[in-house]
Amino acid sequence: MVREEDAHEFDVLYRRLLPRVMGQAYAMTGNRAAAEDLIQEAFGRAWVRWSRVRRLQNPEAWIRRVMLNQAISDWRKASRPNLFDPGTQAGGEPDVDALWLAQSLRRLPRNQCRAVVLHDAAGMTVPEIARELHVPAGTVKSWISRGRAALALLLTDSKEDVRHGRG
Amino acid sequence: MAEDEVRDLIRSVARRGTALGVSTLPEEIRHNLSHSRHAGGHRIATASVLRRRLTPVFVAAIVLAVFFVPVPHVSLFNRLVAPTKSSTVPSTVPSTSSTSPGSSGPSLAGIDGPAAWALSATQLSVSDDGGLDWSAVALPAGVDAGGVTSVVQAPNGELFLAAVKGSTVRLYRKASSTSAGWSYTTLVPSWSSAATGFAFQTSSVMITPGPTGMVTVVVTDELSHTEAIPRLFVSLDDGATFRQYPTPARSNLNRYWSSVTFITPASGLVVSGTGAGGKEALFHTSDGGTSWTPSTIAGLQASANVAFGTPFAEGSDIDLPEVTSSSDGAETLSLYVSGDDGATFTGPIGRAVSAPNSLSPLAVRGQSLWVVHGDKVYKSANDGQTWTVVTTAGLPEISAMSLTSASTATAVAGTSSCAKFKTDCTSDTYFVRTTDGGQRWNILSDVPTGTAVPVSGLTVGPIWPVGANTVWAEWGQNLPGGASGGAQGLERSTDGGKDWTDVTPPGLDRQVGDHFITDFYALDTDHAWVTYGGVASNALQTVASTSDSGRHWKVEGRSPSTYGCELQFVTALDGWCAAIGAAAGSEGVDLYRTEDGGKHWRLVSDTGPTTGSPGSLPFGCDKNIQFVSPSVGWAVFSCNGGGPAPLYESTNGGRTWVSREVTKPSGLFGYGGFAGVPALVGADGAVGYTFQLNGSTRRTVVYVSTDAGASWHAVAPPGRAEGWLVDTMTPLHWRLVNGDHILATDDGGRTWHTITSNVSFNLFYDFTSPGPPVVDFVTNEVGWIVSTSGAGTSLWRTTDGGSTWRRVVVNGHKSEP
Numbered sequence: 001m002v003r004e005e006d007a008h009e010f011d012v013l014y015r016r017l018l019p020r021v022m023g024q025a026y027a028m029t030g031n032r033a034a035a036e037d038l039i040q041e042a043f044g045r046a047w048v049r050w051s052r053v054r055r056l057q058n059p060e061a062w063i064r065r066v067m068l069n070q071a072i073s074d075w076r077k078a079s080r081p082n083l084f085d086p087g088t089q090a091g092g093e094p095d096v097d098a099l100w101l102a103q104s105l106r107r108l109p110r111n112q113c114r115a116v117v118l119h120d121a122a123g124m125t126v127p128e129i130a131r132e133l134h135v136p137a138g139t140v141k142s143w144i145s146r147g148r149a150a151l152a153l154l155l156t157d158s159k160e161d162v163r164h165g166r167g
Numbered sequence: 168m169a170e171d172e173v174r175d176l177i178r179s180v181a182r183r184g185t186a187l188g189v190s191t192l193p194e195e196i197r198h199n200l201s202h203s204r205h206a207g208g209h210r211i212a213t214a215s216v217l218r219r220r221l222t223p224v225f226v227a228a229i230v231l232a233v234f235f236v237p238v239p240h241v242s243l244f245n246r247l248v249a250p251t252k253s254s255t256v257p258s259t260v261p262s263t264s265s266t267s268p269g270s271s272g273p274s275l276a277g278i279d280g281p282a283a284w285a286l287s288a289t290q291l292s293v294s295d296d297g298g299l300d301w302s303a304v305a306l307p308a309g310v311d312a313g314g315v316t317s318v319v320q321a322p323n324g325e326l327f328l329a330a331v332k333g334s335t336v337r338l339y340r341k342a343s344s345t346s347a348g349w350s351y352t353t354l355v356p357s358w359s360s361a362a363t364g365f366a367f368q369t370s371s372v373m374i375t376p377g378p379t380g381m382v383t384v385v386v387t388d389e390l391s392h393t394e395a396i397p398r399l400f401v402s403l404d405d406g407a408t409f410r411q412y413p414t415p416a417r418s419n420l421n422r423y424w425s426s427v428t429f430i431t432p433a434s435g436l437v438v439s440g441t442g443a444g445g446k447e448a449l450f451h452t453s454d455g456g457t458s459w460t461p462s463t464i465a466g467l468q469a470s471a472n473v474a475f476g477t478p479f480a481e482g483s484d485i486d487l488p489e490v491t492s493s494s495d496g497a498e499t500l501s502l503y504v505s506g507d508d509g510a511t512f513t514g515p516i517g518r519a520v521s522a523p524n525s526l527s528p529l530a531v532r533g534q535s536l537w538v539v540h541g542d543k544v545y546k547s548a549n550d551g552q553t554w555t556v557v558t559t560a561g562l563p564e565i566s567a568m569s570l571t572s573a574s575t576a577t578a579v580a581g582t583s584s585c586a587k588f589k590t591d592c593t594s595d596t597y598f599v600r601t602t603d604g605g606q607r608w609n610i611l612s613d614v615p616t617g618t619a620v621p622v623s624g625l626t627v628g629p630i631w632p633v634g635a636n637t638v639w640a641e642w643g644q645n646l647p648g649g650a651s652g653g654a655q656g657l658e659r660s661t662d663g664g665k666d667w668t669d670v671t672p673p674g675l676d677r678q679v680g681d682h683f684i685t686d687f688y689a690l691d692t693d694h695a696w697v698t699y700g701g702v703a704s705n706a707l708q709t710v711a712s713t714s715d716s717g718r719h720w721k722v723e724g725r726s727p728s729t730y731g732c733e734l735q736f737v738t739a740l741d742g743w744c745a746a747i748g749a750a751a752g753s754e755g756v757d758l759y760r761t762e763d764g765g766k767h768w769r770l771v772s773d774t775g776p777t778t779g780s781p782g783s784l785p786f787g788c789d790k791n792i793q794f795v796s797p798s799v800g801w802a803v804f805s806c807n808g809g810g811p812a813p814l815y816e817s818t819n820g821g822r823t824w825v826s827r828e829v830t831k832p833s834g835l836f837g838y839g840g841f842a843g844v845p846a847l848v849g850a851d852g853a854v855g856y857t858f859q860l861n862g863s864t865r866r867t868v869v870y871v872s873t874d875a876g877a878s879w880h881a882v883a884p885p886g887r888a889e890g891w892l893v894d895t896m897t898p899l900h901w902r903l904v905n906g907d908h909i910l911a912t913d914d915g916g917r918t919w920h921t922i923t924s925n926v927s928f929n930l931f932y933d934f935t936s937p938g939p940p941v942v943d944f945v946t947n948e949v950g951w952i953v954s955t956s957g958a959g960t961s962l963w964r965t966t967d968g969g970s971t972w973r974r975v976v977v978n979g980h981k982s983e984p
Contacts, residue, residue: 157785
């Protein structure tokens with residue numbers, strides 16, 4: 001039996017968080033449809049256990065974390081991003097940057113990937129990430145810094161791969 | 168490509184993603200889910216089915232929204248609305264929600280003299296000795312904790328509790344925590360929606376007991392950030408009957424009231440707030456609340472922004488703490504005094520002191536006068552003539568305090584953050600106590616407030632229980648914006664987490680320069696290691712160790728990998744540092760070995776995508792490497808599809824690895840991973856393993872070996888398929904935890920019994936994060952759980968085999984230098 005107030009509360013949370021999490025989802029997948037799937041998966045899980053999620057201090061962190069873990073798990077299942085369904089920019093051009101990024105992110109060490117995605121794509125602050133990943137801020141900073149350095153190298157490589165359709 | 172270009176690229180991709188929009192309506196997610204659940208499926212309908220176009224206006228709005236997300240700030244909220252002793256930390260309702268107040272469930276707690284109270288998500292607890300010992304009190308029939316809007320215990324032990332029922336408020340009352348049953352009175356605020364066109368809604372209820380026989384209740388409808396409609400109810404018969412007083416139509420009285428203080432049944436004062444950066448107003452009544460007039464405060468700058476603490480009686484006088492903030496940001500704290508029941512105040516008495524930040528002051532009168540403001544405690548033994556200022560380390564935001572002696576105080580601390588001013592707030596409440604005049608505040612553990620993050624701005628973790636009573640914890644202070652300079656440290660407890668000792672290596676108490684603590688490993692009660700260094704991508708890390716429980720630390724050498732590696736030790740000398748990198752799905756491993764406690768390291772095994780040292784681990788799958796002796800180590804895997812993931816053993820310190828035979832149970836598929844390293848004694852071994860079947864469906868088994876680990880076969884726990892967190896204490900003794908249930912066997916899975924816990928753990932099953940054990944039973948009786956889900960890391964300990972868990976609060980406070 002769905003309580004009306006639960007549904008309302010869920011809808012309010014969804015609408016409020018959507019803009020923030022879509023950027024994160026897109027950066028992780030490089031693909032609009034996959035990003036939407038990720039968001040729906042995360043919110044679907046939230047709804048299934050809404051009685052617990054709604055009581056969390058920070059449901060947004062929970063959603064982001066589920067998205068992140070789901071993306072990583074999806075990465076395991078599909079070894080490369082879907083080059084045939086790229087994201088598109090406003091003008092209808094394929095979003096090559098998004099593909100480079102999605103492809104390179106998955107090659108990062110896991111903690112660095114999480115920290116970089118949450119900081120640069122989801123716009124979370126270092127303290128927020130520290131709280132969410134349960135490590136001190138200094139550790140988060142080092143992950144972000146190392147992750148970006150590794151990405152800088154990877155992005156240069158994968159740019160070539162995407163250009164040549166290698167994935 | 169430079170690192171800042173990487174950052175900009177990610178941001179621009181995220182911004183474009185946001186601009187693409189998501190057209191799925193929340194109703195569709197709920198609807199699809201409720202259908203697919205019945206059909207046994209989990210994956211939600213695909214986006215292509217649900218996708219719709221967004222209007223350009225909405226797209227523009229969300230593009231703006233993602234870059235102007237309101238930064239949560241630690242708000243004035245707690246103090247403005249609940250600033251003094253006889254008060255409570257009120258719950259709030261997100262402004263966007265129409266659900267009943269209090270349903271968002273922040274815990275309510277307060278202290279008033281010896282009376283302390285705390286409402287968790289499940290129960291109300293009260294204390295009559297200032298928060299040291301607690302007992303549970305049953306809630307009124309038909310009221311659950313989430314439906315309680317406000318709760319207060321008067322110093323005489325009387326309990327009051329408010330629950331909102333539609334447009335009315337039920338005020339429950341009982342004479343003491345031990346008296347039987349609750350009685351209630353219904354309060355009906357005189358809100359007329361017809362007259363204004365507004366639908367009024369009770370947003371908060373403030374209950375203030377006292378003076379003798381008197382109880383005031385303020386029921387408020389918060390209209391916006393600055394506007395609120397309060398309704399005052401006064402009882403002169405201990406809450407049995409109430410009279411409602413109309414609020415005078417004064418614009419600055421129709422605000423948020425942060426306190427109502429009656430000195431006598433006739434004379435009282437109201438502090439009415441006007442919002443962030445604004446001016447608070449002070450009103451007094453001399454006719455029991457019928458009429459209110461502004462108090463005159465001589466010496467107060469008329470144009471200044473002022474905030475008032477709650478006035479308090481001082482003999483026949485009334486004292487009023489006040490903070491003025493000038494336009495240049497400077498703030499001064501003063502005390503004013505009234506000899507005519509609050510009609511006029513004069514002052515400031517004594518010396519005004521500069522105050523550090525814009526929070527309203529909390530003053531408490533005991534044997535001396537304490538005013539808490541920001542991270543300072545101002546103490547005066549002569550009614551404010553002179554002040555002693557005590558700077559505290561890591562003092563959380565205090566919402567209520569009780570002085571028990573000149574140097575001892577117990578306080579309710581709250582971590583409160585609001586997305587907007589006074590709205591969308593979450594709060595976390597706990598009790599702290601000082602015995603040294605306010606320099607150091609220890610968190611009182613075992614207070615059943617049931618919330619997770621212990622100290623404002625602090626992250627605790629990793630937490631390392633070692634043995635039944637000793638636990639180490641690393642913590643760090645998070646400064647706004649991720650600024651450097653925050654405190655950090657290590658603490659250690661030897662009594663199950665009651666008392667903590669600061670064991671931070673000298674010079675590493677701040678996150679600056681090359682002094683960031685980047686890794687920590689505790690071997691036993693005496694031995695632990697840290698790495699520290701800079702946080703730049705190629706910064707060198709230094710390894711330091713202690714062998715005397717953290718009293719002394721010595722630098723051993725450099726960390727072997729600038730890439731970052733994870734330390735582990737099995738003896739004081741034998742350790743490894745594993746750099747596990749490159750990706751979800753496949754991971755390279757550089758495994759370094761030390762035999763002299765971290766001074767020297769050599770690469771013993773190296774796995775790359777295409778090459779590796781002979782006998783090294785395979786590149787595929789995520790892995791977690793743990794050694795159990797100087798020679799024997801296990802590499803446990805988690806892999807996608809096919810399953811089960813492989814299990815490798817090294818018997819030569821990690822130089823070469825051998826795959827052990829793992830027989831997949833029939834009928835199970837999907838990816839999965841090991842819960843930890845095998846417990847192996849003689850020929851017998853056991854290790855947990857969880858299959859991720861689909862969506863969130865999991866099936867946990869325990870792999871057992873009877874040939875010293877050469878081959879493994881699965882034993883399924885009884886009951887339906889579900890995911891358990893497995894602790895194989897020995898090859899025969901296993902504890903499986905899920906929610907509030909523990910499945911236990913002491914004979915290797917032949918017979919099982921179920922233990923129901925008082926805490927339901929929302930444990931996050933993460934295949935890819937190595938670290939301290941999540942569930943760690945040391946004996947059949949004593950066990951630890953490190954819960955790292957939801958709002959933060961919390962540590963729990965049982966001494967009765969898992970029926971009763973008590974939360975252990977890690978201090979995270981520095982002692983004064």
